Amino acid sequence: MVTSAPKRHRWAPTSGEDVATNAQECVLAEESRGGAAAGDTAASADDTLPPPPPKVPIRGLYALTPDTDDDEWLAAAVAAAIAGGASAVQYRNKTADAETRLRQARMLVRVCHSRGVPLIVNDSVDMAIASGAAGVHLGRDDDNPFEARRRLGPDAIIGVSCYDEFERAERYAAVADNLAFGSLFGSSTKPGAVRAPLELLTRAKARGWNVVGIGGVDASNARRAVEAGADAVAVITGVFGGIDRLPNAVEKSSVQLRGIAFRP
Ligand SMILES: Cc1ncc(COP(=O)(O)OP(=O)(O)O)c(N)n1
Numbered sequence: 213m214v215t216s217a218p219k220r221h222r223w224a225p226t227s228g229e230d231v232a233t234n235a236q237e238c239v240l241a242e243e244s245r246g247g248a249a250a251g252d253t254a255a256s257a258d259d260t261l262p263p264p265p266p267k268v269p270i271r272g273l274y275a276l277t278p279d280t281d282d283d284e285w286l287a288a289a290v291a292a293a294i295a296g297g298a299s300a301v302q303y304r305n306k307t308a309d310a311e312t313r314l315r316q317a318r319m320l321v322r323v324c325h326s327r328g329v330p331l332i333v334n335d336s337v338d339m340a341i342a343s344g345a346a347g348v349h350l351g352r353d354d355d356n357p358f359e360a361r362r363r364l365g366p367d368a369i370i371g372v373s374c375y376d377e378f379e380r381a382e383r384y385a386a387v388a389d390n391l392a393f394g395s396l397f398g399s400s401t402k403p404g405a406v407r408a409p410l411e412l413l414t415r416a417k418a419r420g421w422n423v424v425g426i427g428g429v430d431a432s433n434a435r436r437a438v439e440a441g442a443d444a445v446a447v448i449t450g451v452f453g454g455i456d457r458l459p460n461a462v463e464k465s466s467v468q469l470r471g472i473a474f475r476p
């Protein structure tokens with residue numbers, strides 16, 4: 213289901229100050245060097261993709277991308293989220309066509325894996341395989357998690373959406389690496405999403421699962437999710453914001469959220 217219109221970002225640097233952000237410098241410098249991210253913002257002749265980092269449980273800040281057709285902004289914003297402390301990134305785009313999604317997923321594989329951060333693809337095992345992603349996130353309308361494990365193997369990260377249903381978590385706990393509950397708070401990305409009580413996080417944590425909280429998480433409420441038991445908070449708006457959020461602002465929101473969400 214389409215949940216939001218694609219966003220155009222008019223972030224391209226127009227002044228020296230705008231350029232002077234870590235993430236933009238990183239992407240632009242790598243482009244000018246012809247380095248790891250050079251082929252990331254445009255079609256690359258080099259098809260080699262960096263492999264995922266070794267699999268570890270997702271903890272702290274898990275950044276999910278907003279819908280956009282602006283590849284340059286997306287690469288810079290994701291690099292900024294990682295510079296700010298995101299420990300995993302999910303490529304989620306509910307409005308782009310398949311060609312755009314594959315191009316963007318492969319681009320983000322380069323951005324993320326070259327920085328030691330896993331890139332998870334939303335919804336589709338095929339897309340995860342085709343893009344060289346570290347794993348996939350599956351909801352109730354997506355591929356079956358058991359089939360996904362069979363196809364992707366033990367090293368892939370598989371996340372499963374559980375909404376407000378503890379029974380769903382019990383069904384998939386054996387095959388999933390992480391189980392997501394939400395929407396914890398009111399979400400502008402998914403305003404109609406069912407609300408999940410924080411207490412579900414506590415129950416899930418007590419079972420020893422890797423627990424992800426999602427939905428309307430921002431710096432004002434992330435602590436409640438973590439105190440209830442979330443190992444990680446999955447965030448779109450609270451990290452990437454609305455249209456035109458500059459990469460340095462993405463980095464700042466990531467620093468703040470990571471500081472709240474990461475338990476040493
Ligand atoms: C970490 C995480 N949790 C939940 C979701 C939602 O998945 P789903 O219900 O399949 O909805 P869409 O994201 O596909 O609209 C998620 N993507 N990631």
Ligand SMILES: Cc1nc(C(=O)O)sc1CCOP(=O)(O)O
Nearest residue numbers: 394395399401427428447448449
């Ligand atoms: C993608 C998604 N899944 C949800 C769930 O409840 O399963 S809530 C949600 C939206 C998350 O975006 P934001 O951080 O902008 O609220």
Ligand SMILES: [Mg+2]
Nearest residue numbers: 335350351354
């Ligand atoms: Mg889905």
